[in-house]
Amino acid sequence: MEILLVGTDDEIAFEWISKYWYYRNLRIARNIKKSILPETKRSVILYGSGHNYLLKQLLEEDESIKVIQYGDWSE
Structure with a gap:
């Protein structure tokens, strides 16, 4: 949740997380899945x-x- 504190404007942080961070992780997950044969x-x-x-x-x-x-x- 610390990432919500990015910038001084709450709206900027919210937009960055919702538009970029989640999208970035979706792309990473897709690339991981594509790389697994x-x-x-x-x-x-x-x-x-x-x-x-x-x-x-x-x-x-x-x-x-x-x-x-x-x-x-180890579990």
């Missing part, structure tokens, strides 16, 4: 923590993808 068993995807929440959400919507975050594989 049907025979692929495992892939390692590295992105900054700011993308984590949305990418995880978008990728988990695809039942063929199991998202495991760093540190979770």
Whole structure:
């Protein structure tokens, strides 16, 4: 939620998040899905923590993808 504080005008921050940030993460998720071949068993995807929440959400919507975050594989 800290990203909501971007700029001094609340409207600017809201527009930036709604128009750019979500769109950017949709494109990243699409590119990740396109890069995974049907025979692929495992892939390692590295992105900054700011993308984590949305990418995880978008990728988990695809039942063929199991998202495991760093540190979770020991469970």
